[in-house]
Amino acid sequence: MSLLDVTGLSIRYDGQAVVDGVDLFVERGESVGLVGESGSGKSQSALAILGLLPARAQVSGSIEFDGQQVLGADDALLDRLRARRIGMVFQDPMQALNPYLRIGVQLRQVLVAHGLAAGRDADARVIEALTRVRLPDPERQFRAFPHELSGGMRQRVMIASALIAGPDLLIADEPTTALDVTVQAQILELLEEIRDNTALLLITHDLGIVAGHCEHMIVLEKGRLVDAGPTTSVFASPRHAHTRTLLEAAPRVDRGEVPAPVDGRTLLAVEAASVQYRDRGGALLDAVNDVSFAVRQGETVAVVGESGSGKSSLVRAMLGLVPMASGKVVYAGEPLEGPVQHRARERRRDLQLVFQDPVSALNPQMRVRSIIEEPLLVHEKGIGSAERLGRVTAMLDKVGLEAAFLTRYPHELSGGQAQRVAIARALVLEPRILVCDEAVAALDGSVRKQVLDVLRSVQDEAGLSIIFISHDLAVVRSISHRVLVMYAGRLVEVAGNDDLFASPLHPYTRALIDSVPVPDPVVAPKAAPLRGETPSLIDPPSGCVFHPRCPRSDETCASKRPRLREIRGTRVACHYPLDR
Amino acid sequence: MLRYTLLRILGAIPTLLLVIALAFLMVHAAPGGPFDEERVLPPEVEANIEAHYNLDEPLPKQFLRYLVGLTRGDLGPSYRYRGHTVSELIGTSFPNSLKLGALAIVIALLLGVGGGTYAALRQGAFADRFVMGLSMTGISIPVFVVAPVLVLLFAVNLQWLPAGWSGTEGVGRYVLPVITLALPQIAYIARLTRASMIDVLARDFVRTARAQGLGTLRVIRVHAIKPAMLPVLSYMGPAIAGIITGSVVVEEIFGIPGVGQLFVRGAMNRDYTLVLGVVVFYASLIVAFNLIVDILYAVIDPRVRYR
Structure with missing residues (x-):
């Protein structure tokens, strides 16, 4: 029995x-x-x-x-x-x-x-x-x-x-x-x-x-x-x-094809960005600490890290949604400054954002047509309603939805459909950079695959650059060209997709990759590679922020903060990087 | 927690000052004076009286004098009950009002929370609709209608209970006034409790408790009652205010020598210091009560303490 x-x-x-x-x-x-x-x-x-x-x-x-x-x-x-x-x-x-x-x-x-x-x-x-x-x-x-x-x-x-x-x-x-x-x-x-x-x-x-x-x-x-x-x-x-x-x-973190590196010119550069918040007690908290990176034309750059690693704060500061304590953003050779509402309208349209939860990101009172049309009403006042409808319909088609969806309300859409509408709204202005903040995290596997396919095809067609924030390394591996790994507000490793997943240099990156469950019963699950949890940002550990959890750390790590240095095309902040 | 409490107490002081200032201004803005009579007084006599009560001073000075008196618990002399201070008058009549009010609140909490919880557990069933229907009735009928109807029914027709206060002794004379005062509060608290209990019972942690085999009663007692009481607790401030307002009517109808009756008499007689004194006294009571509610709130919800 x-x-x-x-x-x-x-x-x-x-x-x-x-x-x-x-x-x-x-x-x-x-x-x-x-x-x-x-x-x-x-x-x-x-x-x-x-x-x-x-x-x-x-x-x-x-x-x-x-x-x-x-x-x-x-x-x-x-x-x-x-x-x-x-x-x-x-x-x-x-x-x-x-x-x-x-x-x-x-x-x-x-x-x-x-x-x-x-x-x-x-x-x-x-x-x-x-x-x-x-x-x-x-x-x-x-x-x-x-x-x-x-x-x-x-x-x-x-x-x-x-x-x-x-x-x-x-x-x-x-x-x-x-x-x-x-x-x-x-x-x-x-x-x-x-x-x-x-x-x-x-x-x-x-x-x-x-x-x-x-x-x-x-x-x-x-x-x-x-x-x-x-x-x-x-x-x-x-x-x-x-x-x-x-x-x-189910994408795999341990095998499968990865996108080849992109060799375009640099479209956007973030230099030495820092973001600080005050917590409820008034203590100052370093959400992002001295982070620099660049995005090339037509490239997908993933930002990975656990919650509290500062990946969302970094990108929001870049977009001007939260103030940057220091650092600057250079877009197409010109500085992007100040909060988003003070930026030139043409600059704003070039950078668009897709959020994690499509249902709360879409106005429940608007039909799909109005949702996608709205950015056009703001940024392209000259065009007539027939042309607008044409653009909206074409955009819907691009994200794989039929024209019948035009009259639907958000609550009538499934999670995947709603996220595709959110993407259509972001893409209708033909931005040059699309920021996806955990944009596929809430979606089921099969739907996630469809949405990722939409992103890839738009990128191939229009040379779109994508900044892809995600905690899911298997998805990151399947879509990105380059990966930034963040830990406790600091950049710890930046590498091409292939290098990063095949042979990471930072022990934290290694641990992150090893933590991802592999959908294959033949591959034995690794013992939990990391003890402890991410540190407090108010009072971060001395030296290397990762040293209390790191299997390789010694006194140097506890006292001296490692600088980002380049080793065979990978930038890594570690005193004792892993062998390649 | 101590810090939170101190901050709340400090925060209550400006509120209180503002209420006192407003009451003071309103009383002094009212047309006519306390000593205006049908018979016109000789100007010298009037000036004498005004000088005696410091009414000839400029208003800000009078207000300061009043505030200084307040710090000693002195609400000034009554203009009509010669030889009595306002503090004395309130002091002798407040015990009656307090007994009525406290009984009404306790009964309202017991019946309201009990009925509301019961209705929440039987959501949609006959019992739920019955309790809610009853409470809607309770909210809809004003005190000045409830009181005479109760008197007619229980005192005049059935002769179970006394109709008034004077000339009677014992617990019986409390029953009708307390019920009259409590009824709308029972009704409102029942509705609040039901809504918030239904909300809490749908929360994930209640499902966890049920999955742990705690049983309905234990789930309610251990897990649900505290959070479900938060809206009721917030309502306690307004509830006290409601009881006080109601008591003005109830004391008048049943002839109870309480603060409410004092207030009505004071207003009728243009006894301005008395009216002002009652307003300040009750305002302080309500502010103090809201303060206690705020502190209790933090006791129930640990997350509030950090704000």
Whole structure:
């Protein structure tokens, strides 16, 4: 008998099926990956197992846990299973932990509610659980509120809360999606290590995570099960077309074609840019510290780094959206100065921006036609409405949308369609530089591929330069010509795509690349390559900002700040660069 | 937290000064004087009286004198109740108003929060609609209608409770005035609680707590009630103001010798120092209460402390 046996699970809302006849089982101690794009029904299935679906969901089929029917069970039975037999880790630990309660209180409630411990005994067990998930200084975090912890630490707390009552099954719903890639690697490693004999049902959109951490996998598409089996055989011979699409759409950080270097003239140069903010306490914070780079005509330059590395601040300062503390921007041989609203109109049209979340970047009250038309009304007052419509339609066609979309409102678009509209709006003025700030981060794999294809084709046609901010190294590898790696506001390495991914010189770059899960079960996952998290920008480490986490650091690194120097065409800021 | 508290207290001082200045100006801008009568007084007598109460001084000087008095808790002499100071008058009548108001607030919180939470848990069901319908009625009917209707029903027809204050003893005489005062507040707090509880119950951390098998009651008690109470807490400032306003009407209708009645009498008699004194007293009370609410807010929501 399987530990978890789900047969013919269907979930409907107002008659509309979001999960349709799904079978899945988890044996004791094994790890199963549940994979699919957004809307595939993977999270809904998990919530059904714990009886957490809203009352209006119509659920049918059978969910047996350890021989006991869970579907339709009353709350008393479910409450005995929850946490005690089935632990749950949710995606975003900032939302999933109660911001009004101290960490310790939240965890001890689990023990108290299940009658496992009380009083000092419960406190001791909570501290023990926090120690197990390797939370630094557990006694202090016991008294901390969630907002006082970093994202990675919060997810450790979440895992501790899911395992504290010793469940037989752990369900983890996108447990690392909100985290930086090095922290993701740490969390996945932790999950492997501490779950012992607890079975794992891991829900994710990331095939790399499944390949590295699950023995079996199940692929869902639009609520239906399309593929299932041992992970190695599904990867080796996917039965269903959708599985193949998913596998093909997943770019790899370790292989595949990379764009050849571009040899155009320099279009834009940022020289010694620094950006500073004040935090709420009034302390000065170095978001960007002395960064220089150049973009050539027709080139895609990627800016990568973890959250807080300053990549967005750098580009926003360049665009004049936030003030630059020092440094300058030279565009086409002329200086670009001051905030964006003071810049000449022709200069503004040459640089356009696409944001991460297309839904909030588009005015919900405007139709697609007006959205794309608006920049033309500002910048090309001379043209008539017929010509404008022509330009808008042509632009829509270029991003792969039909003219029927002209009259749609943003809420009627899918995420990928909305992002293509945002790109069309940015490109309708024929800018020379397009800045994409995590522009594909919110999109599913297959849709992301379409959007990246649109960007590539526009670049080929019009010689567009692209500045591509991303935390996703696999995507960066597939699209960029050159890569800037930032850490704690500093530039640590600048290299051509091929050099950077094949043989990075900076230990941080190496660690970043090694942290990316590879969608191939044959490639063994590397142990989490980096400990710790990104440092505070108010009081950054002395010398090399990376030295506290660096495996190669010594006293020199702790005392002397490394300058960017050129080694065989790569610029790197490290006292002890890796060999090539 | 200490820093936050001190900042809040400092922030309340200008508000209070502004309220006192406005009240002072308004009272002095009112036409006529406290000693205007049908019978015209001889000018010498009038000048004497004005000099006695310092009314012949320029306005800014009078205001300063008033402020100095305030620091000692002196609200000046009453113009009508000869031989009594305003502080004395408020001091003797406030206990009655305080009992009424405090009872009304406590009842409003208990019933409002309870009813609102219950409705939130039964969202869309009959119980929810019933509670919400009832509370809409409570909000819609003004105090000066509720009070006579209650008196008619429970005092005159059923004869369960006394209709007025004087000549009665015991708890019975509190019931109708307190209900009258509490009713709109119960209704409003119930609606606030329901809306914010529904909002909180849909948050991710509540789902986490349910996934931990905490059970509905524990989820509400441990996780949901604190954040759900934030809007209710914010409303406590206006609620006190509402109770005070209501008490002016209620005390008059039931004949209760409280501050509200004092205020009405003062206004009728052109007893300007009394009116001013009550306004300043109640304004300080409301400012102080809002201060406490702000501090409690930071106690519940740890993130506020850092702002």
